[in-house]
Amino acid sequence: MAVEICEALAAEGITRTFAIQELTLPLALDGTDLIGQARTGMGKTLGFGVPLLDRVFDSADVEELDGTPRALVVVPTRELAVQVGEDLARAAAKIPVRLTTIYGGRPYEEQIEALEAGVDVVVGTPGRIIDLYQRGDLQLDRVAILVLDEADEMLDLGFLPDIEKILRALEHEHQTMLFSATMPGPIITLARSFLSQPVHIRAEEAGAAQTHSTTEQVVFMAHRMDKPAVTARILQANGRGRTIIFARTKRTAAEVAEELAGRGFTVGAVHGDMGQPAREKSLNAFRDGTIEILVATDVAARGIDIDDVTHVINYQTPDDPMTYVHRIGRTGRAGHSGTAITLVGYDELPKWKAINEELDLDLPEPPQWFSTSPELFDALSIPEGAQESVGKPRRVFGGAAAAVRGRGPRTPRGPRSGSARAPRGEHGDRGERGGRGRRR
Structure with missing residues (x-):
């Protein structure tokens, strides 16, 4: 993993991994499709964010950066888009990777302007991602890494059809990481349909309590x-x-x-x-x-x-x-x-x-x-x-x-x-x- 990312995390006081991070990092850095399952608050964001940034920054199988997105992170809500974007920005503080967040409730113009200026990683909500893609303002043809975060919540909010549209837009070969606290049937079906031989990682034992012991x-x-x-x-x-x-x-x-x-x-x-x-x-x-x-x-x-x-x-x-x-x-x-x-x-x-x-x-x-x-x-x-x-x-x-x-x-x-x-x-x-x- 890039030393610059480690230094940026250390500057934020992050010096050790949580279980989901320790389990996902080796596979994600290798480009493997995976399903990460852990309860909320257990470090899923850096579990996918660190390998994503490392691969965009310095991976031989990711095309050289040219201002079109190499990674796309899809989240269910505006607030989560902002939070994930901020977390990734802190981890990327010492590497030349450009990030932006796109979501509803904000003017299209400022988000289109950011995309036209050139971005390497996009974090966004399903509706705004589809809108900008269909308008031709968001290019997805060179995305090498796709992350679906809080997949069960996207299902609860009725975003499954939008997620399927996004997945169908990425017909080329790419890495997909799906993260979710629970695995209801439709999410399992989605994973089987669009992920390539994914490794399913659970950060706790099967049957463990779904609430934090703390x-x-x-x-x-x-x-x-x-x-x-x-x-x-x-x-x-x-x-x-x-x-x-x-x-x-x-x-x-x-x-x-x-x-x-x-x-x-x-x-x-x-x-x-x-x-x-x-x-x-x-x-x-x-x-x-x-x-x-x-x-x-x-x-x-x-x-x-x-x-x-x-x-x-x-x-x-x-x-x-x-x-x-x-x-x-x-x-x-x-x-x-x-x-x-x-x-x-x-x-x-x-x-x-x-x-x-x-x-x-x-x-x-x-x-x-x-x-x-x-x-x-x-x-x-x-x-x-x-x-x-x-x-x-x-x-x-x-x-x-x-x-x-x-x-x-x-x-x-x-x-x-x-x-x-x-x-x-x-x-x-x-x-x-x-x-x-x-x-x-």
Whole structure:
């Protein structure tokens, strides 16, 4: 491997390989087609990025660079395109390889201008890649290395037909590397159809748990009206650093961000109702530490590749087990420990039971806690004096000012003495009292 790439990585503090990297590097550097399977946060980007850059820079079987792409990396979301592009740029800091990212939500003109100026490696999303290819602005006839990153997420987002179009456009001989956390049937079929005798690499043993062992999972039932107060107290836990709060919908993400800003927290948001520049501004602020709390929808958060996220909060229970795995995989990464908290609404219990059964988490009936439950404070190391608000209302980062409340938030209270009645559930049922919490 080129010494210049090693020096660039060392300058970023990267001096050892993760399992997926150690297994893929020898094969990828040799030009072998491969399927890399590892959970999120286990180093897949450099697993394909380092050999890709090395081969583009100095491989005898890759044509000499002339300003047309020699490598193409396809990713499911805009945010992930930006993140992968930045990671590759850092690794390529000391070699003369030109990179660019192309994705929707940005003007065509600036991306076409970059392609016309000459690029060697392109990172992009399927739709924009196809658009620029069909317009004649993106040349694919000399691509020697193709990477499909997060293939299972591209399947979930409905990009499989687009991926097949891209693959059919590369009829000439080339190396293909497919990376995915899971291997559903359609992805296996895709690999068999378009890869040449690929080597399948798993970074963990078959049957291994799909969640990180470094992530503590805390799950409990929370009343819908009490979730803002519960979340506010969780955000005051001892040792909390960067935190991602997941919501299922754009509307809920915006509402949660406004609610927390109204309680005095410095918070940003990333969801589909925001323009791409605003989303990138929030993500960059989260990465550089300007804000430590980010509220996001699942699609928007797929480009967040930060190793030191300490807490993930599932404000709403995910729709399926794989979404749960991807969400909580944002913490406990790269050897760090983390805490994943899931607030199961009364109407969300069937979803949680399906997740619990599929992932074998051994928690089919989570305890019921309130924002004042001692169990909540104990389980998450929340100081005794933590309140529902921490200061004056603020603006959501990059957004409008939070509304100043005329009265306190309407949150049901389950007093610490255990004497008061629990609030009615979201379907009118009266919840049972919460017992001791369960952790994993």
